[in-house]
Amino acid sequence: MDNTSTDRQPGDRRPTQEDRSARIAVTVFPVIIIAAFLIGFMFPEQTAPLAQYTSVALGIIMFAMGITLTIPDFALVLKRPLPILLGVVAQYVLMPAAAVALVFIFQLPPELAVGVILVGCAPGGTSSNVITYLAKGDVALSVTMTSVSTLLAPIFTPLLTLWLAGTLLPVDAGSMAMSIVQMVLIPVVAGLLVRWLLRRWVEKVLPLLPWVSVLGISYVVIAVVSGSADSIVEAGLLVLAVVVLHNALGYLLGYFSARMFKYPERVARTTSVEVGMQNSGLAATLAAAHFNPVAALPAAVFSVWHNISGGLLAVFYRYRSARQEKLEQTESLHSDAAR
Template sequence: MSQNPSSPTSAPPTPPSAPAGSTSEDRSARVAVTVFPVLILAAAALGFFVPAAGQAISGYTNLFLGIIMFAMGLTLTIPDFSLVLKRPLPVLIGVLAQYVVMPLVGFAVAWVLQLPPELAAGVILVGCAPGGTSSNVINYLSKADTALSVTMTSISTLIAPILTPVLTLWLAGAYMPLDAGEMALSIVKMVLIPVIAGLVIRLVLSRLVDRILPALPWVSVAGISLVVIAVVSGSADQIVSAGALVLLAVVLHNAFGYLLGYWFARVLRQPIRTARTTSIEVGMQNSGLAATLAAQYFSPAAALPGAVFSIWHNLSGAVLAMYYRRTAQRQDADPR
């Protein structure tokens, strides 16, 4: 759920070729990211106080996520993947950090906080998910490398059917049993096929898709909101008993993702702008996917960290964007 929206739990990426603030898609994406946490909080409240609403749609979360990922595919173009050939090292570093830093941080947070098995599995699964597409908009607002962010998100999403179930089985298997093969197949159905379908349609019907691009962030917002309603409605008791603990786990997971993602790139001698891009890309997860998979393969309680992450990483991402943008402006004014 980003996607964000994150994750493909979040708003679709801003086209890297677009000048800052030049398109209605840019403006729509920025508004969606700003309003998204409020809408997700409202969705969580609805699921908590009116659980019947969430239970009525709980069987459709896979469909909602597929729609989100299809919308993401519609925002992609072939040039978004060209950086893999033009700048392979920063792309490799970002994707490697995505699937090394966040899974291990999720495992460490679960161990340090001594989380119950269901919550521990949910936190680890969030860490094993690919990057969320709201990271692309946060990078744009941060004056970081948006084109690199789009490529990182795209590549991490395309390899998720392999790495997400393998890493989850390795790190969370001790907490909860998992059929990694079935999870991989689900990710192919919910993520890979819709993304590729959206990309193909963008190639074939580019003029038509260009007209609807400004509406796509709101498709993602609506989709992840519905996922959160369904997840929260099935976890009301766990929210009451362990809500503060889950929030603490999510805050730590997200914060260390930003920090370690930045230094992962810097230690490998990447420039500051690339390190900031990696920081945001690593810290912001497709938590909508994580919540959906957790509910399907673990339990409703295991989906709770993904739902909370969907809210938190957009709030923290907006704050981080303001910080990065201000420091970038100071560096532009005084390169020393």
């Protein structure tokens, strides 16, 4: 999440200590997550016992996310409902649809197919807010989109997974919904309460929270990869290709859906990041718990890739902003010279 101070106002993009800490975490994140992937792959027997605690790790990540939230983040729902609605609908319509299309095109086996679909049905990723900040998007809008999609996950993620993947493998939507409530909803609400009750103390630990997410997701990746090391050898490149395409489609569909509704560039960038970046830690944990380690493989690969691609996307958007500013300055100079 975008960790900003409690006096942050919606749309306020001034860098704070928490912002800088988050940027460092996101920059280093791909290196750490790749290292976690390699550890799980190279030492599967030694790291396999970690799998029994992945739900705890995810709960800690979600608790940290809840602590970063403030009331203004949710007040934005009333002030700007339409772009938030667009982002959430895109999250739970475009990404699942893209997942099903890729599963059909690549003719994935059932275990991998369910894993890809589950990633598509997951809410927004916890690092999307910082990527939005780096991409010069609308941070306040991003925080609210992630929060709303996360709180809706106990309903939409299991129902969509049942609807789209129920013919591939048995899906216990009720059990999955309960898991999401326990691992996501309760920790996020608990984090909100802690932020409200211990506001001054929380401000001191905010710079540490991005690292909680980094370490927590790394833990999940190690555990998931250790249980599917053999599958990585057999289908690693195929899964990577599907994940890269799924992620790219999310970015493109999110961006152009916002532009289609005439929203400004900053909102389009925000929607692009929100739709393209998934809570792959949740998807991996659910896949391992309700299906098998092979089904969790796409989410583990997504955890690695979407943080790398998110950073690259932010660089691209910042380049576009700099180029646009340069063009505007040149036009302004020419206009002044013509007078």
